[in-house]
Amino acid sequence: MPREQKARRRAARAAPVAVGLSRAAIIDAALAEIDLGGLPAFSLRGLARALGVNANVIVWHVGNRDTVIAEVIAHVLRDVVPSEMPEEGWEARLRGLFARFRAAMRRHPNTAPLIGADAVSNLRPDLPLIEAILSALEEAGVQPERICETYNTVQAAMVGFVTQELARLPTEDLPGWQARIRAGLEAVDAGRFPTLARHLPRLMNRAFILRWQNGAEVPMESSFEAFVDCVIASIATSRGEPWMQ
Known part of the structure; x- marks a missing residue:
């Protein structure tokens, strides 16, 4: 086998690149997967299935799961700091x-x-x-x-x-959990928690811990x-x- 052909084969084995796939496309797809199913369901294998590639391709282009997630966050927050900060105090x-x-x-x-x-x-x-x-x-x-x-x-x-x-929010029986939280708050004992009971109408579902959404x-x-x-x-x-x- 000619030397050049051997070199091409070695390069192909070292770089499992899918045709048309880019680092940016992988990050976009990862964000879409997290948007759809949340973090607990996110995996490189699932991402690879969505892209129609082997997981090794993702690792080669971007890195492991932690690295992919870090890149997703960087992508989400990319516009927090404008390219030119406004001239204000x-x-x-x-x-x-x-x-x-x-x-x-x-x-x-x-x-x-x-x-x-x-x-x-x-x-x-x-x-x-x-x-x-x-x-x-x-x-x-x-x-x-x-x-x-x-x-x-x-x-x-x-x-x-x-x-x-x-x-x-909980992923199992969300309506049931929400109903229980709401019912529990509506039944707060004013004798034991008088301050909470007094302010509860203003706090329900609008304050940390006291909400079901x-x-x-x-x-x-x-x-x-x-x-x-x-x-x-x-x-x-x-x-x-x-x-x-």
Whole structure:
């Protein structure tokens, strides 16, 4: 067998490339699979079946399951930081980041666990988002000795609200679970929980823990706005104060 032909065969074995398949197409298909069935049902084998290829092709193009998921999240959040940040003050820039982050996750609510409880740390660091947050904090006057803690606060706040708002609902007997939650709240003992009972009409299905639908169906708009207000206000009032040792 000619040497050139042997080399071509070795290259074919080393690179299991499907004709017409690209890295971007795999990421799009993975996101579609997660949108449809959620994270628990997502697997490389299932993705490979949807694409009509062997799972090794996905691994060669992108990587293992964790890497695919990291790329999916990067794709979902790709527009959170504009290519050119608007020329506005730090408060408006931070509010914009919070709003766009939430909007991106609401377009694909099944990906919320991937940035929260099921996140795989630092496989695909979002450097533009990190830079945008840090530059806003610098402009706000956050002192260098406080920058790490304040950045962590903003990052945790940005992720935390959205992952709670879009928390995954039960997959088995959802109507029955919803009916039980609603009935249990309506029967709250006012003698034992007087404060809860007094405010319950305003809280039912609109407050964390006290709901039977998540934010994909019942958005928590006013709560989100109040939450961002609190984060911004805390930065504005404490940016120069030393942390307690």
